[in-house]
Amino acid sequence: MSASELLSRRDGPVLHLQLNRPDKGNALSAALVAALAEAVEAAAQDESLCLLVLSGAGRHFCTGFDLSRLDQETDDSLLARFTRVELLLQAVHAAPFTTLALAHGRTMGAGADLFAACDERWIVDDASFAFPGAGFGLVLGTARLAGLVGATRAADWIESGRPIDADEALAGRLATRRIDAQAVDGECERLRARVSRLNPLTQRAIHTAIAAGRHPRGAAGDADDLARLVRSAARPGLRERIAAYRAAQSKN
Structure with missing residues (x-):
């Protein structure tokens, strides 16, 4: 591992980011989004990889x-950055191997979207989402x-922007499990043993087939998501809207 914004460790068929x-x-x-995108793209080309684990330091x-x-x-620089985040989320969501996110503490905004893009979504000890x-x-x-x-629950969470605790995240299927920190390894x-039991190419083919059923919108859905994101972010005054939002939140 290096002292960069993204730490990477390979353990056989498992990549930890x-x-x-x-x-x-x-x-x-x-820089972190760029590093993540590069790592996920490289992992997608590695046919020996079966599992990608995402976690956060601190x-x-x-x-x-x-x-x-x-x-x-500027509005333009923010638009470019948000677009790169959406493309990263799509890459994680469409990865040809199992993805696992380990959430703890605060998991918000694009961080919550990154968590939601993974196949396995575990809360470690406690976490809140927004x-x-x-x-x-x-x-x-x-x-x-x-x-x-x-749709109903997503509308509630997105329109209200309210905090979602671990119990609600589990009940709503945002998280798939809750485990103690000492049980993570x-x-x-166990997950590694499950996903690496088969030949890697067979495992990838099975994962892709299952993902197609789980995410039937495919490339057309990704294009629609990106278009919606770009239209919303390209509306003039993005930086001012974000500044106003942050100012309002700081008063609460």
Whole structure:
């Protein structure tokens, strides 16, 4: 592992990627998104890989899109960054191997969308979730979330932007399991044994076939999601809307 914003460790057929910006709540900077996208793309080309594990260093899995330098952004730069996040989410969602996200602490915005894009979604000890993007006019990950938790629940979570605790996340199928931190290694090893039992090419073919049934929208759905995101982010005044949203939140 290196001292970069993304730590990578290969363990046989398993690739571990850890978001490594603990002092920023692992918020998704442009560099971190680029590193994640490159790692996921390379993993998709590696036919020996069976499992991708995503985790976060420090107290939180991922607190969302990094807006710490909002004053240096423009509407155009924000649009480009949000587009790259959506493309990353699509790549994770369509990965030809099993994906596992380990959420703990705060998991918000694009971080919650990254969690939702994975096949296996485990809460480690405790976690809270929120989808605040609609508060500043952004449409990101909405259709994927609705496909996962149902249209009514997705509408509630997205329109309200309210916190979602671990129990509600489990009940709503946002999370698939809740485990103790000391059990993570053992449970990951059990998952590894399951997904690596078959020949890697066979396993990938089975995973792709199952994913097609689980995510029937396919490439056309991805194109629609990207178009909705771009239309929402391209509306003039994005930076000002985000700044106004952050100011309102700071008063609450």
